[in-house]
Structure formats: structure tokens, C-alpha cells
Amino acid sequence: MSTVTTTVALEHRSPVRTLGWAVPVLVILVALPFVVDQYQTILLAYGLVMGIAALGFNLLLGYTGLLSFGHSAYFGVGAYTVALMVKYLGVTSMELFLVGAIVACVLVTAVFGIACVRYTRIFFGILTMALSQVLWSLAFKFFWVTGGTDGLRVPTPTLLGLVTGKGDKIAFLATAYYYYVLGVFVICTVVMWVIVSSPFGRALQAIRDNEVRAEFVGIQIRQYRWVAFLVSGVFTGLAGALWVPLNGLTTPDIMHWTFSGEIVFMTVLGGFRSFTGPIIGAIVFNYLKTYAVGYTVYWQLLLGVVLVVLVLSLPTGIVGTAERLWARWRAR
Amino acid sequence: MDIVVIHALNALLYASVLFLIAGGLSLIYGVMRIVNLAHGNLYAFGAYVSAWVVGLLVARAQPDRPPSTILLLLLLPAGALAAAAFGALLEPTLLRPFYKRAEEYQLLVTFGLLMIIDDVIRWLWGPYPLTASVLFENFGSLGIGEAIYPTYNFLVIAVGALAAVFLWAFIYKTRFGVVLRATSQNMRMSSALGVNVNRVYVQAFTLGCLMAGLGGAIIVPSQSAVLGMGVDALILSFIVVVVGGLGSLEGALLGALIVGVVREAGIAWFPEIELAVLYLIAATVLLIRPAGLFGRA
Numbered sequence: 324m325s326t327v328t329t330t331v332a333l334e335h336r337s338p339v340r341t342l343g344w345a346v347p348v349l350v351i352l353v354a355l356p357f358v359v360d361q362y363q364t365i366l367l368a369y370g371l372v373m374g375i376a377a378l379g380f381n382l383l384l385g386y387t388g389l390l391s392f393g394h395s396a397y398f399g400v401g402a403y404t405v406a407l408m409v410k411y412l413g414v415t416s417m418e419l420f421l422v423g424a425i426v427a428c429v430l431v432t433a434v435f436g437i438a439c440v441r442y443t444r445i446f447f448g449i450l451t452m453a454l455s456q457v458l459w460s461l462a463f464k465f466f467w468v469t470g471g472t473d474g475l476r477v478p479t480p481t482l483l484g485l486v487t488g489k490g491d492k493i494a495f496l497a498t499a500y501y502y503y504v505l506g507v508f509v510i511c512t513v514v515m516w517v518i519v520s521s522p523f524g525r526a527l528q529a530i531r532d533n534e535v536r537a538e539f540v541g542i543q544i545r546q547y548r549w550v551a552f553l554v555s556g557v558f559t560g561l562a563g564a565l566w567v568p569l570n571g572l573t574t575p576d577i578m579h580w581t582f583s584g585e586i587v588f589m590t591v592l593g594g595f596r597s598f599t600g601p602i603i604g605a606i607v608f609n610y611l612k613t614y615a616v617g618y619t620v621y622w623q624l625l626l627g628v629v630l631v632v633l634v635l636s637l638p639t640g641i642v643g644t645a646e647r648l649w650a651r652w653r654a655r
Numbered sequence: 656m657d658i659v660v661i662h663a664l665n666a667l668l669y670a671s672v673l674f675l676i677a678g679g680l681s682l683i684y685g686v687m688r689i690v691n692l693a694h695g696n697l698y699a700f701g702a703y704v705s706a707w708v709v710g711l712l713v714a715r716a717q718p719d720r721p722p723s724t725i726l727l728l729l730l731l732p733a734g735a736l737a738a739a740a741f742g743a744l745l746e747p748t749l750l751r752p753f754y755k756r757a758e759e760y761q762l763l764v765t766f767g768l769l770m771i772i773d774d775v776i777r778w779l780w781g782p783y784p785l786t787a788s789v790l791f792e793n794f795g796s797l798g799i800g801e802a803i804y805p806t807y808n809f810l811v812i813a814v815g816a817l818a819a820v821f822l823w824a825f826i827y828k829t830r831f832g833v834v835l836r837a838t839s840q841n842m843r844m845s846s847a848l849g850v851n852v853n854r855v856y857v858q859a860f861t862l863g864c865l866m867a868g869l870g871g872a873i874i875v876p877s878q879s880a881v882l883g884m885g886v887d888a889l890i891l892s893f894i895v896v897v898v899g900g901l902g903s904l905e906g907a908l909l910g911a912l913i914v915g916v917v918r919e920a921g922i923a924w925f926p927e928i929e930l931a932v933l934y935l936i937a938a939t940v941l942l943i944r945p946a947g948l949f950g951r952a
Contacts, residue, residue: 390758390759438938441945442941444758446945448690449690449893449897453893453934453937454938456930457934457938460928460929461931463930464926464927464929580890581886584766587759587763588766591759591763620777621774621777621778623770623771623773623774624770624771624774627767627768627771627773627774630766630767631749631771634753634763634767635764638756
């Protein structure tokens with residue numbers, strides 16, 4: 324019975340009902356730059372980018388049951404691929420950046436994945452963390468390639484070969500680039516939705532709920548986990564590539580394992596037992612962190628307390644809690 | 656030849672401190688099956704408290720009568736005791752509710768704790784480094800052939816070695832050690848046999864924190880206490896416990912020695928990839944022997 328109850332939260336509603344709330348949300352996201360100022364729009368763009376990263380991460384945590392503490396590595400691979408393409412190849416096209424980031428992430432996650440998916444639970448977490456720290460230390464130490472702690476600067480890219488960020492960079496980021504991010508975000512969300520609803524996604528959930536049973540059904544556990552690892556890493560890497568032009572700079576910080584911790588944080592904040600949880604969590608976390616950093620030097624303390632209270636009292640996250648309250652309200 | 660001796664001593668120095676930190680981490684995991692991500696911060700906390708106490712005493716003393724080295728040495732373990740007290744407070748309040756829950760939540764709550772302790776340290780002692788270098792200078796240095804080596808470092812190595820011996824005696828030769836090992840092997844069974852598991856957990860966690868704090872306390876005269884030292888130490892002790900085996904003290908000792916030697920060799924000959932080599936060693940050991948060199952599966 325317990326396996327049934329855990330999957331229920333990930334059961335998807337009918338497509339019509341999903342469109343019922345997805346379309347209004349999308350309309351709001353499209354209309355928002357006309358309503359709020361540029362700063363808020365860029366902030367939301369950051370949130371959407373992190374949403375893609377968390378969405379990818381949750382394919383492993385929520386759907387496959389593997390807690391990675393090394394997703395900063397793939398985010399960083401995406402970001403650094405873009406920065407190195409600018410530095411050494413002089414590329415400015417955003418589409419080429421995305422393709423480059425995907426290729427680099429496929430290569431890295433394919434190799435890391437072979438090693439990592441042999442393990443589960445805490446060993447999986449430590450191994451992913453150790454491997455991500457290898458990349459971090461390389462980015463940190465090989466300063467003549469990566470710029471070390473100074474990082475690498477990335478100018479505004481050319482979107483679709485048409486729009487360039489010459490002139491007002493802020494305006495570019497708040498309009499053209501925001502819509503670009505939104506477009507990639509929508510595509511990623513739809514693709515992830517298709518993945519988790521496909522037989523492949525169902526198989527991953529079966530592995531998560533009962534590994535032995537899944538194996539007896541005929542699922543090749545290790546191969547499935549490896550593919551999930553690959554897809555998850557590529558989504559996070561894509562987010563890294565989108566993040567660089569927004570930030571204008573990439574530093575080794577985004578490869579450090581504490582950044583992986585932040586990705587875990589936002590996913591659990593939103594609720595890793597639901598599809599939309601990581602997205603909501605990433606956007607909320609982004610606001611939370613931005614305002615906490617602006618409000619006090621002790622923002623880490625604030626976020627730490629939020630995290631501890633969250634896991635103590637609201638383990639299902641924002642979306643899980645909202646769904647429970649909604650269900651209770653409807654039952655009355 | 657002298658240079659080899661110096662390198663060997665440095666490797667032992669690293670290994671001593673790393674053993675104290677990683678041994679605590681491993682002990683806590685061995686008994687409670689919790690990976691405490693905030694463990695490095697307890698080491699940092701110990702370092703800060705010791706540096707603060709020593710600094711306070713030096714500042715209060717008359718300029719013509721500085722506090723004696725013996726007095727300062729006696730006060731140095733204050734950091735270890737503070738970390739232990741902190742640990743004794745943390746386990747029953749924050750960690751106990753999580754033993755029955757999924758590992759994700761255990762890791763997350765200790766990650767939250769890491770962020771909190773980081774900022775508590777910043778709030779208490781400010782963003783500037785804190786040193787207790789008086790003690791380091793008072794000890795002077797010793798000639799080894801052509802080279803000279805700080806005498807204080809010998810003390811650190813001795814403390815590390817003594818800690819290993821004491822810990823071994825404590826775990827294998829005392830009644831408490833038997834109870835600890837029994838709880839680690841089978842918590843339910845030892846509970847059924849009348850062991851107060853909650854108390855063992857508090858004691859093990861306190862002991863682990865005491866070791867981390869001691870590591871911080873003895874290192875602070877030679878290196879200053881800085882923000883972020885906890886996170887760095889945590890990662891290195893992760894490598895140690897992964898190489899040696901999570902939950903095994905012998906493993907922590909061996910792992911600390913390996914990491915100490917590799918770090919020293921790395922700093923001397925391949926500084927760019929020193930850290931990468933360490934992480935790769937950890938990853939390789941995980942791949943070949945996931946339970947570590949000394950671990951039980």
C-alpha cells in the first residue's frame with residue numbers, strides 16, 4: 324500500500340486540466356515584463372533558469388530516488404562551456420552555446436554516470452559530490468584557462484542570429500533575453516513532462532519505489548538510472564548555459580558542492596514529490612536568497628533556519644503542503 | 656634528505672588534524688548512520704573558541720608579563736570542550752527527530768545547520784581571521800639537519816597520535832566502548848538488551864564533536880581561524896572517510912595518513928591538480944571498494 328501512496332503524489336492530472344492552469348500561468352509570465360520593472364523581470368529570469376536546473380535535478384531525486392550532491396558540476400560545465408566558447412572560439416550565438424553546453428554535459432554526465440549509478444543512497448551522494456569537487460578544483464586551480472576565482476566574463480549573446488545586446492544590456496536582459504529564457508523554460512518543462520509520463524519515466528518511479536520488484540519486472544535498473552542521470556545532468560547544464568549571459572560572469576563558486584546543496588534546497592523547498600515542486604521551489608528560493616542577501620549579511624543564517632524549519636515541519640514542500648490544504652478544503 | 660623529513664613531518668601534521676576531524680565524522684556515522692555536513696563547522700567553531708580564549712588572555716595581560724606558555728596550552732582545549740558542549744546540545748534537539756526519516760532529510764537538516772553555524776561564527780567573531788600565534792611563536796623551532804621546523808608542529812602530531820591511541824583504548828577496552836560498538840552494529844538489539852540508545856547517541860555525537868573541536872583547537876596556533884575553514888575541512892575529511900571506510904576509525908586513521916601524504920606531495924610537486932588528485936582517489940576507492948578500505952559493507 325505504501326508504494327501506491329507514494330506514487331499518487333506524482334500521478335499527473337488529465338492534459339485538459341493541466342492546460343487549465345498552465346496556460347494562465349504562461350500568459351502571466353509573458354505579460355509580466357510589461358507590468359513590473361526591469362530588475363524584477365531579470366530576477367524572474369534567474370528564477371526560471373534555476374527552475375530548469377531543479378527540474379533536471381528532480382528527475383533523479385523525485386523520480387528515481389537518487390540524491391545527488393554534485394549537480395553543481397553539470398551547471399558549471401554548462402556555464403564554463405559557454406565561457407570557454409566565447410574565450411577561445413569567439414562564438415556569440417546563443418543557440419550554439421546551448422548546443423555546446425548540451426554536448427559537453429552529455430560527455431561529462433555519461434562518464435560520471437557510469438561511475439555513480441552503480442551506487443545508491445549515501446554512497447551515490449558522496450560519489451557525485453567527490454566528482455563535482457574534481458571539476459571545481461580544476462576550475463579553481465587552472466586559472467590560465469578558467470580565470471581561477473576571477474572567473475570568465477561572458478558578453479551578451481546573439482539570440483536566434485537576430486537580436487544582439489549591443490547598447491543597453493539591462494534592457495536586453497529584461498526583454499529579449501527574458502523571453503528567450505522563458506521559451507527554453509517552456510520547452511524544457513514540456514520535454515520533462517513527456518519524459519516522466521512516458522513508460523521510461525514510469526519505470527524510473529518503479530525503480531525508486533521497489534528496486535527488486537522493478538528488476539523482476541524486467542527493468543534494467545542500471546541502464547535506466549544511467550539515462551536518468553544523463554538527462555538530469557543535461558537539463559542542469561542547459562540551465563548553467565542560460566545563466567551565464569544573465570550573470571555576465573562565471574566563477575568556480577557555481578561548481579562548489581555548496582551550490583549543489585542549494586539545488587537540493589530549492590527542490591525540497593518546492594516539494595520533490597510533485598512535478599511542479601522544483602520549479603516553484605527554485606523561483607521562491609531565488610527571491611528568498613536575493614532579498615535575504617540584500618537585507619542582511621547573515622543571509623546564510625536566515626536560509627539555514629528556513630531549511631531546518633522546512634524539513635522539520637513541511638517535508639512535502641510548498642507544493643505538497645498546498646495540495647494537502649487544497650484537498651482538505653475541498654473535502655469540507 | 657632533510658627536505659624529505661620535513662615533507663614527512665608536514666604529512667603527519669595534516670594527518671593528525673584530519674584524523675581528529677574525520678575520526679569524529681566517522682564515529683558519528685558509524686554509530687548513528689548520519690552524515691553530518693555541519694561537522695567541519697564544529698571544527699571551525701573549536702578553532703575560533705580557542706583562538707578567542709588565547710587572544711583574550713594575551714590582550715588582558717600586562718605588556719611586561721605575558722601569560723605563560725603553560726597557561727595558554729592549558730586553555731587551548733577550551734575549543735574542544737565548547738564544540739563538545741555544542742554537540743551535546745544539537746543531537747537531542749535537532750538530529751533526534753530525523754533518525755527514522757529518509758536520508759535526504761538528514762543531509763538537508765545538517766546542511767541547514769552548516770549554513771547556520773557558518774553565520775553564527777561570523778556574527779560572534781566578525782569576518783576577520785583570528786589567531787593564537789603567540790603559542791606557536793613561544794615554542795620556537797627545531798633544527799633538522801640543515802632545515803628548521805616549528806616545534807609546535809611536533810605537539811600537534813603528538814596530540815593526533817595520542818588521540819588515536821586513547822580512542823582505540825576507549826572503544827576496544829572500556830565498557831562504554833562495548834556498548835558503543837554494540838549499538839553501532841545493531842541498534843534495536845542493544846536497545847532490547849537494555850542499552851539506553853538515546854544516551855549512547857548523545858555520547859557518541861558529543862565525542863565526535865569533541866574530536867573535531869580538538870582538531871580546530873590544536874591547529875589554531877599555527878593557522879588562523881578563518882571563515883570557510885569548516886567547509887574546506889569537511890570536504891577533506893569526506894575524502895578521508897571515503898578512502899578509509901565510513902564508520903571505521905582504523906579507516907579514518909589510514910585515510911588521514913594517505914590524504915596527508917598526497918596533500919604534502921601534491922603541494923610540493925603538482926600544486927595545480929593536488930585537490931583533483933585527492934577527489935579522484937576518493938572516487939576510485941568508492942568505485943573499487945565502495946565501503947572503503949576498512950569499511951563494513
